[in-house]
Amino acid sequence: MKEPNWALARKRQALTERARIIQEIRNFFIHRGYLEVETPHRIPANAPEAHIDIVASGPWALHTSPELAMKRLLAAGYEQLFQLCRVWRESERGQYHLPEFTLLEWYRAGVDYHALMTECMELFFVLVPEGKLSRQGRMIDLSMPWQQLTVSEAFSRYAPMSLQSSLTADRFEEVLTGEVEPHLGKLQPTFLTEYPTSLAALARTKPGEPLVAERFELYIDGLEVANAFSELTDPHEQRSRFDAAEETRRASGKAPYPLPEKFLTELITMPEAAGIALGLDRLIMLLTDSDSIDDVVAFTPDDL
């Protein structure tokens, strides 16, 4: 009695829905005049991040995000771009993490991060026309506008310590994931905004507020779905942010990474722009009421 692999067979509904969502996303962006692009997965240098480890591929690396290539296209005069692609991040594995996962990134010249909040809402309006998301028996109301909360407000509302004390005590992630995130996006989606500049290496700072970056994260049902910036376009500032990330890596005993020199050279011609990375697998989890990222991909590393 040889049975087909049931663990795979039972994913048919989620995989069918996944294919449909991807088509809808393509239609949404193409209809709005975005150009779909494909950029190399294997590259000589990623943007150095203090807490993202690369997967090496010979002397080069697999990309952790298509961000740098997308911005070089912006700098060359392409104004509206999107990409759906696989990215790799070493050793990230959990209920909501895969070391190889799919990102949807889109970039738009001439706008700031507020325009991307609107576009997130409009994308969901197309993907979920009924305007409600059922999550484990609860309803999340998708009608616009969605809640906006600054990181500082969210900490004072939900955490036992302020944002500033959590940063000073090096407990930001612990308090964010343990105390704050579980409350975000429960009744309606939440944009968590205005991150400390030290936590937004590629984002522009707010006019007159050098310590606050124009960055937001979209949360739905406690899950981080998308990360967006008003892009930093100052090459000198960008280089010193990269140096700071490298310094954090060195201080924690990790190897520094090579710098993306071509990106830094061409950044000078990049127009004002905003960009966003949305975790496609997590989006599909939300839209299929799935509890684990494993349920919305055909194969996980453990299945291979």
Next chain:
Amino acid sequence: MYSCADLKKGIKLMIDNEPHVIVQFDFTKPGKGQALYKCKLRNMITGSLFDRTYRSGESFEPASLEERDMQYLYRDETGYVFMDQKTYEQTSISEEVLGDDHYFLVDNMEVKVLLHNERGIGVTLPNFVNLRVTQSDPWVKGDTAAGNNKPATVESGYTLQVPSFVEQGSLIQIDTRTGEYVTRVKE
């Protein structure tokens, strides 16, 4: 030594000189932030459970425990009783200390018993066990989709999801590492 990347359910570590096993594991990481490794640990000697969160860069001493081939005999008021088939020595392990592993013990099954100071404190199960379905709703006529599932309870009291074509009384194979259904077993 283990690093954080090695942590997962079932890994055994020495903490304060006592062996512990990870019974629940969560990896959390804000996209741009530091990774946190949240573990529920069971002290393998006392059975007590507690939570601990680790960060990248920490390292752990693996718990190297003596293993002895033994046969599972039966359950009594002391717990689950195992016997060394060469020396006829017996050891009993409480349900508390065994944790969920007790669901996968079948009479006369050969397992590796983990020893600490000559006392049994856990077992290493075979990767697959066969257990009989004692309760499951009947197959709904017309439900032919290969991917459909339903809950089922097996003879040990363990409940899991199985394909809708699995009937009450069927013998099924379960992967003891994940606790998930693999296939029906021909008798």
